[in-house]
Amino acid sequence: MGLSLDRLALGGTRVLVAEAPGARVVRAAVERAALGRGWGLASSPAQAGVLVVCGAPQQRLQEAVDRVWDQLPGPRARVGVLVPQDAAPALERAAGHLADRAEQRRDADARGAGPGAGGEEGDDGGHGDDGDMSDMGMAPAGVPLAGGDEDRDGLEMDVLQVPLGPVLPAWPAGLVLRCALHGDVVASAEVEVLAGSGPGGGSAASRAADGAARLLALAGWDDAAAAARRARDALLDGDDARAGHVLEGLRRRVARSRALRWQLRGLGRLDGAALAEHGLPGRLGGDVHDRLLALLDAAAGDPRYTGEGDPDSAAAADAAAADAAVVAALPALVAGLDLAAARLVVASLDPEPVPERRVARG
Numbered sequence: 032m033g034l035s036l037d038r039l040a041l042g043g044t045r046v047l048v049a050e051a052p053g054a055r056v057v058r059a060a061v062e063r064a065a066l067g068r069g070w071g072l073a074s075s076p077a078q079a080g081v082l083v084v085c086g087a088p089q090q091r092l093q094e095a096v097d098r099v100w101d102q103l104p105g106p107r108a109r110v111g112v113l114v115p116q117d118a119a120p121a122l123e124r125a126a127g128h129l130a131d132r133a134e135q136r137r138d139a140d141a142r143g144a145g146p147g148a149g150g151e152e153g154d155d156g157g158h159g160d161d162g163d164m165s166d167m168g169m170a171p172a173g174v175p176l177a178g179g180d181e182d183r184d185g186l187e188m189d190v191l192q193v194p195l196g197p198v199l200p201a202w203p204a205g206l207v208l209r210c211a212l213h214g215d216v217v218a219s220a221e222v223e224v225l226a227g228s229g230p231g232g233g234s235a236a237s238r239a240a241d242g243a244a245r246l247l248a249l250a251g252w253d254d255a256a257a258a259a260r261r262a263r264d265a266l267l268d269g270d271d272a273r274a275g276h277v278l279e280g281l282r283r284r285v286a287r288s289r290a291l292r293w294q295l296r297g298l299g300r301l302d303g304a305a306l307a308e309h310g311l312p313g314r315l316g317g318d319v320h321d322r323l324l325a326l327l328d329a330a331a332g333d334p335r336y337t338g339e340g341d342p343d344s345a346a347a348a349d350a351a352a353a354d355a356a357v358v359a360a361l362p363a364l365v366a367g368l369d370l371a372a373a374r375l376v377v378a379s380l381d382p383e384p385v386p387e388r389r390v391a392r393g
Contacts, residue, residue, distance in 0.1 A: 043070075043071075044070045044071070044080040044081055044125075044126075044129065045070065045071040045072065045073035045078045045079050045080055045081070046061065046062075046065040046070055046071070046072055046073060046079065046080075046081045046082075046083055046122075047072075047073040047075075047076060047078070047079035047081070047082050047083070047099070047103070047198075047200070048061055048062070048072075048083050048085055048200070049082060049083070049084045049085065049088070049095075049096045049099060049198045050085045050086065050204040050205075050229075051084075051085060051086030051087055051088045051089075051092060051204055051205060051227025051228060051229050052086070052204045052205040052224065052226065052227050052228065052229065052383070052384060052385075053086055053204070053227070053228050053229030053230065053231050054085040054086025054087075054204060054227070054228075054229025054230070055204065055229070055233060055238065055241065055383070056115055056229075056230065056231070056232045056233040056237075056267065057085040057086055057112050057113070057114065057115055057118070057229055057230065058085040058204075059115070059233070059237075059241055059260075059263060059264070059267060060112070060115035060116075060118035060267075061083050061085055061112055061118045061121075061122070062260065063118070063260070063264050064118040064119040064122050065081075065083075065122060066257075066260075067119075068119075068122060068126075070122070072200065072248075073200070074200050075200075076099050076102035076103050077102065077103075077104065079103050079107070080103070080106060080107055080108065080129060081107070081108050081109070081110070081122070081125045081129070082096075082099065082100050082103055082107070082108075082109045082110075083109075083110055083111070083112060083121065083122070083125070084096055084109070084110070084111040084112070085111075085112050085229065086112075086113065086204075086227050086228055086229030086230075087113065087227055087228045087229070088205075088225075088226075088227040089225070089226040089227050089228075091225045091226070092197055092205055092225035092226060092227045093227075095197050095198055095225065096198060099198045105135055105138055105139050105142070106129050106135045106138075107129075107135075107138065108124075108125040108126075108128035108129050109125075109128075110122070110124055110125045110128075113229075113230070114230055115230075115232075115267075189213075190211050190212065190213060190218065191211070191212040192209065192210070192211055192212075193209075193210045193212055193370065194207055194208070194209045194210070195207070195208040195209075195210060195370065195373070195374065195377075196208055197225050200245075200248075201245035201246070201248055201249045201374070201378055202374070202377070202378075203358075203377065203381075203382050203383070203384050204227070204229075204383075204384065205224050205225045205226065205227055205384055206222065206223075206224055206358070206377075206382075206384045207222065207223045207224070207225060208220050208221075208222050208361060208362075208365070208373075208377070209221045209222075209223075210365070210370065210373070212370075215369045215370070216367060216368065216369060217365050217366055217367065217368055217369070217370070217373055218366070219362065219366065220361065220362040220365055220366065221362060222358060222359075222361045222362055224358065224384040224385060233267060234266060234267075235329065235350070236266050236274075236329065236330050236331070236332060237263050237266035237267050237330070238381075238383075239326045239327070239328075239329035239330040239381075240259050240260075240262045240263035240266055240274070240278070240326075240327075240330035241259075241260075241263045242326045242378070242381035243259040243281075243323060243326040243327050243330060244256045244257075244259035244260045244263060245378050245381075246319070246322075246323055246326065246375065246378040246379055246381075247259055247285075247323070249374055249375055249378050250291065250294060250295065250375065252291065255281060255284065255285065258277055258280070258281045259281060259327075259330075261277050262274045262277040262278045262281065262330060263330070265277065266330070271332075274330070274331075275331060275332075278327060278330055278331045279331070281327060282324065282327040282328070282331070285323060285324065285327065286324060291320070292320055295318065295319040295320035295323065295375065296318055296319075296320050297318050298318050298319040298320075298368075298372055298375060298376060299318055299319050299322075299364060299368075299372075299375070299376035299379060299380075300317065300318040301315060301316050301317065301318075301364075302316065303316070309356055309357075309359070309360035309363070309364075310352075310356040310360075311353065311356050311357065311360065312349070312353045314329075315353070315357070315380060319375050319376060319379040322379035322380065323379060326379075326381065350383075351383075351385075353382075354382045354383045354384065354385065355385050357380045357382040358382050358384050358385065361377065361380075361382075364376055364380075365377070
């Protein structure tokens with residue numbers, strides 16, 4: 032166990048991020064710090080050695096974070112980050128927790144005692160998993176529940192209830208999308224946003240670069256996602272020239288890729304009528320591939336996004352209204368898709384959800 036702990040502390044560790052609404056720039060700083068020390072980003076709790084809580088989740092989101100924490104295998108560590116400048120020190124503390132053999136043995140012993148035994152709390156202010164998650168779409172042991180429904184012929188068919196979020200990589204902060212699946216297709220969905228808070232901040236351009244990075248990562252384009260993160264980080268640093276250079280090459284690469292176009296083309300298409308029906312801005316028109324290019328254009332300073340980073344600007348108010356409209360429209364927009372396609376569509380729309388609203392069902 033000692034050698035494996037040392038290896039985890041020095042490299043090979045993967046980080047799973049739980050992001051509260053308003054903590055996008057904190058999560059960006061955590062990703063940057065993790066990758067900078069040679070760690071990776073986990074795509075599931077089973078892959079993760081470190082859980083990082085970004086921002087301050089309120090009760091129901093905190094309960095979801097606690098449930099995810101219980102799914103991390105050991106050795107494991109949990110830390111919280113409230114502001115971007117604390118990201119690197121928090122990961123250093125996490126490395127210390129991973130390398131602490133006595134702490135890891137205590138955690139393993141406590142977990143071996145059975146449900147409710149708890150374990151090491153970490154230093155993010157988390158609490159034990161004593162919340163009622165029945166209204167969160169969480170199923171026993173993480174296994175979705177199957178119920179009955181009728182198909183168009185009047186025959187009963189299984190309906191699988193699968194929640195997406197609120198703690199899910201490349202997913203809007205605090206968003207829960209409860210999907211009812213017929214086979215592998217979303218038949219209906221309900222959307223809710225759980226409350227939390229973060230420091231805000233970041234420009235519209237950095238948000239767009241971050242959205243492009245998450246969409247590219249979901250599509251399996253890891254190198255391109257890394258380039259988009261570099262552009263995002265440069266924008267957050269105020270280095271527009273460096274960001275522009277990265278974005279120019281990245282957009283050209285994305286636009287020329289036949290494989291990426293084939294993968295994303297036609298997915299989640301929104302024409303003028305659909306935009307009008309859901310009250311969505313014109314920049315969200317087209318399909319997932321079109322919206323990826325639009326995100327890259329926005330990151331490079333597309334004037335349609337100018338001012339969105341200023342909370343007092345009219346553009347920022349328009350962006351907030353657009354985000355609310357996107358979240359409300361999600362049940363209709365994911366109907367008929369499989370879960371992987373639904374995640375790509377949501378990522379391409381890149382909403383910043385408004386907390387504590389059960390906004391729509393479709």
